[in-house]
Amino acid sequence: MIHYLIYGLLCVLVSFYGRGTRLGFWGVLLLSVIATPVVVFVGLLLLAPFQANILMPFKDKRVQ
Secondary structure (H helix, E strand, O other): OHHHHHHHHHHHHHHHHHHHOOOHHHHHHHHHHHOOHHHHHHHHHHHOOOOOOOOHHHOOOOOO
């Protein structure tokens, strides 16, 4: 039971990281449920354009 909870939490965390992509939150969530969240996260890191700050998707875009 705890394994499903951890898997779901990882899927949500990966989809939160991928919310700024073309797929958006729900697309990345669906993809991470079908594939594994680890594979989707690595894909997001490899396919994302280079940026100096890797935590940029977590920052609020409204706060400058």
